[in-house]
């Protein structure tokens with residue numbers, strides 16, 4: 115069966131923006147959403163941990179996005195994705211929201227995109243209203259090679275891509291970049307590779323994705339197969355078991371801290387250096403929004419990806435009413451308690467001000 119012609123296909127394209135932890139998905143998304151034609155796009159952001167921060171850092175209206183947190187859209191919250199898409203469609207059809215023209219799903223960095231594509235293709239009701247509008251995968255030039263060696267999800271994200279965006283090229287040598295490009299050509303032959311420095315992408319990126327590949331379910335299924343996906347045998351709303359895929363099997367977990375007193379930045383920065391030096395390899399992702407004692411109304415946003423800690427960015431104001439420091443960790447084989455102890459000892463954080471004692475494992 116030939117693919118429907120996208121020129122006369124009235125279904126709403128669903129673009130999947132994927133890429134390993136910290137590879138620059140949100141940075142690219144922010145850039146894309148500045149494009150006038152995407153101003154009304156519906157954005158679905160999936161976060162691995164229970165305390166999401168990405169949605170606070172997206173420059174989009176609150177009505178525009180839906181947060182699916184505390185699980186991975188490729189497994190534990192797959193059913194939520196289906197429900198969200200149906201609800202977006204219902205609201206748009208009922209005139210409660212403007213007509214839906216584009217959906218963008220930002221996956222977690224640990225997502226296997228294959229089950230997401232399967233989910234979209236397997237739901238007959240969804241397929242009458244939505245079509246897969248392509249997969250864009252960000253690849254971090256600094257950590258890409260190490261990540262590929264350690265995490266099979268990263269290879270799958272690359273294998274199913276319609277476009278590869280290589281990020282952070284400003285931080286690597288041409289030689290290292292050449293090596294990575296070569297590797298990517300091997301994993302995703304004939305897929306265009308574009309440099310996306312600090313999220314800079316061509317504004318028509320989503321519209322430029324190869325329409326035939328995006329719309330042709332058979333081709334997507336073949337790419338999914340080539341990427342080594344095997345179905346878990348559960349329906350899209352399965353909620354059991356698969357979190358082990360991220361947790362027990364790979365020892366990867368997420369936990370968070372909320373601190374309700376301003377922190378002393380000098381001590382806090384020393385603590386970050388300490389954690390990066392000691393645990394960098396297993397610190398897959400660290401994100402934080404921090405209330406510092408010297409400038410409590412202008413929070414600092416922190417990003418760490420394995421050994422790399424990006425320079426902190428000071429926001430002009432708090433993005434929401436919650437003005438507490440929030441720290442999210444995605445780690446391999448590191449206990450929350452270990453980090454909690456170092457926070458108290460090295461960052462001079464009062465243990466009593468850590469108000470989120472519950473483990474927020476995904």
Ligand SMILES: Nc1nc2c(ncn2[C@@H]2O[C@H](COP(=O)(O)OP(=O)(O)OP(=O)(O)O)[C@@H](O)[C@H]2O)c(=O)[nH]1
Pocket residue numbers: 133134135136137138139140141142168222223252281282283284285310311312313399401416417424425
């Ligand atoms: N130097 C440099 N930093 C970049 C570039 N692209 C992204 N970053 C930084 O990388 C960090 C992580 O970027 P994000 O966009 O949050 O990455 P992500 O893939 O959305 O992260 P997760 O959602 O946690 O998986 C941030 O500090 C960005 O500013 C780039 O091209 N160059």
